[in-house]
Amino acid sequence: MTIPTLTIxxxxxxxxxxxxxxxxxxxxxxxxxxxxxxxxxxxxxxxxPGLRAGVQVEVVYLxxxxxxxxxxxxxxxxxxDGTDFVSPSQPGVLFDRGQGxxxxxxxNVVPGTQALYEGGALRLTWxxxxxxxxxxxxxxxxRFLQQASFGPTRAEAERVATLGYxxxxxxxxxxxxVPSYLPYIQSKYNVGASNLPPNSANYTPDWVTQKFWSNAVxxxxxxxKRTSHALHSIFVTSLVDxxxxxHARAHAQYLDTLDRLAFGNFRxxxxxxxLSPVMGIYLSHMRNPKEDPATHRMPDENFAxxxxxxxxxxxxxxxxxxxxx
Numbered sequence: 001m002t003i004p005t006l007t008i009x010x011x012x013x014x015x016x017x018x019x020x021x022x023x024x025x026x027x028x029x030x031x032x033x034x035x036x037x038x039x040x041x042x043x044x045x046x047x048x049p050g051l052r053a054g055v056q057v058e059v060v061y062l063x064x065x066x067x068x069x070x071x072x073x074x075x076x077x078x079x080x081d082g083t084d085f086v087s088p089s090q091p092g093v094l095f096d097r098g099q100g101x102x103x104x105x106x107x108n109v110v111p112g113t114q115a116l117y118e119g120g121a122l123r124l125t126w127x128x129x130x131x132x133x134x135x136x137x138x139x140x141x142x143r144f145l146q147q148a149s150f151g152p153t154r155a156e157a158e159r160v161a162t163l164g165y166x167x168x169x170x171x172x173x174x175x176x177x178v179p180s181y182l183p184y185i186q187s188k189y190n191v192g193a194s195n196l197p198p199n200s201a202n203y204t205p206d207w208v209t210q211k212f213w214s215n216a217v218x219x220x221x222x223x224x225k226r227t228s229h230a231l232h233s234i235f236v237t238s239l240v241d242x243x244x245x246x247h248a249r250a251h252a253q254y255l256d257t258l259d260r261l262a263f264g265n266f267r268x269x270x271x272x273x274x275l276s277p278v279m280g281i282y283l284s285h286m287r288n289p290k291e292d293p294a295t296h297r298m299p300d301e302n303f304a305x306x307x308x309x310x311x312x313x314x315x316x317x318x319x320x321x322x323x324x325x
Contacts, residue, residue, distance in 0.1 A: 006048040007080045008059060009146070012036035013213075015065055015072035020116075022074065025058040026050050041077055041146050051081060053128040059088075060103055064119035069206055073213070074116040077151050078142065084127055085139060087154045088112040093124045114151055115217050137161040148172075149222035156222075172223035177260050180219070181252035184211045189249060197246035205239035205248045208255070227262040228255070235273050235311060237282040244281055254278040270311065279303070 006026075012019045019037035023030055024046045032046025051057070061074045079086045086093065093112030096103050097120040104121060112122055141160035145152035148169070152160075160168045188195050188207050197203045212229075219225050232255065237244065239251050254276050261269045273279050280286030285303035309315055317325045 004048045004051050004081055005045050006031075006051060006057070007082070008044045008046070009041055009077040009080070010036050010044060011039055011041045011075050011077075013039070013071060013073040015070035016067040018063070018072065020064070020072055020074035021062040023060040023062055024048075025056075025060060025121075027055050036074060041075075041151070048081065051126060053126060055126050057124050057126050058104075059122040061116045061119050061121075062099075064099065064116075069204070071117070071206075071209070075151060076114055076116065076122065077146060079124070081126075083129055085142070086124055086127070087152070088114045088122050088124075090154050093122060096121045096123055114153070115213075117213075145222075149226055150216040169223065172221060173263060175221040175224070177224070178221075179256040179259070180215055181208060181211050181255045181259075182249065185249045185252040197248070203246070203248075205245055205251070208239060208248050208252055211252070212255075224259060224262045228258040231258045231262060231269070235269075235279070237276075237278050241282055244278065247278065247281070250278050270307075273311070274303070274307070 006024060008022065008024065010020075010022070014037065019035045021033065021035050022044070023033045025031065026048055027050050029050070031048060034044045034046070036042070036044065057079065059076060059079060063072065064074075065072050076088045079088070088095075089112055095110050095112050095116070096106065097108045097110065097118055098105065099119040102108070103119065108120075112124070116122070138157050138161050141157040142152045144160060144165060145156060149156070163171065185207055191202075194200050195202045215225050216229075235258065237251065237254055239245055239248060244251060257272055257276065258269075261272060277286065280303075283303040283306055284300050288300045288303075289297060291297060291299055319325050
């Protein structure tokens with residue numbers, strides 16, 4: 001007899017280099033446990049004995065924590081047995097908030113969500129075969145949104161299935177560019193001296209991270225935000241750097257720049273990144289003096305190296321077929 005399996009598609013934010021620990025329960029019995037360590041969505045499969053229509057399925061987030069400024073979070077795209085596909089945010093799914101026994105006490109229960117910022121148990125009743133399954137088109141749309149956005153909702157997957165990929169992309173491209181990071185950080189600064197760096201009681205660079213997660217969950221221009229995030233994974237800057245730690249507003253403006261240029265000209269993007277004060281601080285080329293043979297002074301080549309090695313062509317120029325030129 002073949003034991004069915006259950007696939008949980010998820011990604012995560014780590015804290016102290018530890019990802020969310022997830023336990024899957026069917027009919028109240030634990031059937032599998034795994035750690036989600038990647039920001040990129042992945043499939044996690046557990047055996048699912050006893051899985052049938054009407055049985056209770058729980059996806060439990062066990063180790064929510066906030067450590068040294070890092071917030072551990074879990075994001076669940078969907079749960080599937082290969083035929084049926086259930087989104088955590090669809091009607092009927094609940095989230096029982098709390099750690100340990102509190103995740104199963106039926107108290108502090110809210111509607112289900114794909115973004116788990118606190119510990120607890122996603123709880124659902126497994127549907128009769130075919131009643132929650134997306135059509136092939138809806139499944140394809142959901143997978144497309146895993147790549148083109150920060151994760152699908154059922155409503156958005158249905159829109160993609162209706163509009164088609166090209167229609168959805170064109171709709172996204174037409175959305176206006178609206179700065180989000182800088183206005184949010186400025187609103188924090190406007191509170192007054194208690195929020196102003198470098199010596200205030202309340203200042204934290206985590207404000208920028210908070211706005212990132214807010215954008216990822218709620219922004220309508222998902223394709224731009226996902227593209228901008230990919231660009232920032234290449235044109236890296238970080239407030240973890242001690243030289244940037246107190247410059248949340250400047251870093252916010254840098255992220256808004258990546259948003260603005262996400263669909264634009266790559267040459268223009270390179271130039272704005274090179275002239276950004278944030279990048280100038282992060283890769284140490286701000287106020288970089290030129291070579292002086294008389295004093296044997298050499299310029300700081302940190303940014304120049306990254307410009308070639310990471311940002312553009314790499315260490316070796318390549319032919320179209322990928323062979324070194």
